[in-house]
Amino acid sequence: QLQLQESGPGLVKPSETLSLTCSVSGGSISSDSYYWGWIRQPPGKGLEWIGGIYYSGSTDYNPSLKSRVTMSVDTSKNQFSLKLNSVTAADTAVYYCAGLRWDDWYFDLWGRGTLVTVSS
Amino acid sequence: QSALTQPPSASGSPGQSVTISCTGTSSDVGGYNYVSWYQQHPGKAPKLMIYEVSKRPSGVPDRFSGSKSGNTASLTVSGLQAEDEADYYCSSYAGSNIGVFGGGTKLTFL
Numbered sequence: 001q002l003q004l005q006e007s008g009p010g011l012v013k014p015s016e017t018l019s020l021t022c023s024v025s026g027g028s029i030s031s032d033s034y035y036w037g038w039i040r041q042p043p044g045k046g047l048e049w050i051g052g053i054y055y056s057g058s059t060d061y062n063p064s065l066k067s068r069v070t071m072s073v074d075t076s077k078n079q080f081s082l083k084l085n086s087v088t089a090a091d092t093a094v095y096y097c098a099g100l101r102w103d104d105w106y107f108d109l110w111g112r113g114t115l116v117t118v119s120s
Numbered sequence: 121q122s123a124l125t126q127p128p129s130a131s132g133s134p135g136q137s138v139t140i141s142c143t144g145t146s147s148d149v150g151g152y153n154y155v156s157w158y159q160q161h162p163g164k165a166p167k168l169m170i171y172e173v174s175k176r177p178s179g180v181p182d183r184f185s186g187s188k189s190g191n192t193a194s195l196t197v198s199g200l201q202a203e204d205e206a207d208y209y210c211s212s213y214a215g216s217n218i219g220v221f222g223g224g225t226k227l228t229f230l
Contacts, residue, residue: 046224060217105154105213106171
């Protein structure tokens with residue numbers, strides 16, 4: 001059974017780059033069934049789709065964040081990563097990594113989430 | 121793309137039925153049968169409850185059902201139980217490998 005776990009700094013300074021990694025366990029990240037995504041949730045607010053990446057490295061980003069987002073995948077480590085640059089307080093959120101069944105577009109795998117606070 | 125529109129709150133008494141709507145456009149909800157619904161309890165990750173508009177994953181009670189008409193999808197919870205109190209989010213495919221979520225609906229007991 002596939003499981004996901006986010007890791008990375010919980011505090012980032014304004015204007016710097018937020019970097020998170022999602023480790024996939026219990027199976028291979030190189031699955032033809034899954035598209036790996038990042039979703040965030042500001043405190044007390046709703047979910048926002050950040051973007052996704054296939055194990056091949058092909059990426060898709062939310063147009064509203066596209067200029068600041070970079071995603072990558074490391075199949076040798078069974079991990080995929082998120083970088084969000086030029087962060088502000090508005091980027092403070094719980095960040096979830098998730099596995100999406102790309103053929104039917106639904107997330108059936110979720111990490112526990114990690115809170116990232118942007119503050120000096 | 122803009123977030124899908126959900127009512128901020130919904131409520132019902134134990135045993136009753138509640139329906140939560142999710143309104144989008146012809147570019148997302150109305151254009152694809154890829155609407156999913158997620159349940160989120162405080163401090164927890166979202167959990168898939170419905171996918172492809174009306175399909176239930178294994179383990180989700182049949183009290184949960186989904187439907188769609190035009191640009192609006194709906195989630196119905198029948199026979200409300202205490203553990204159903206949670207936030208519910210809809211999501212839709214919006215083309216070009218882009219997804220969009222609704223703003224969320226808090227379901228509470230009367």
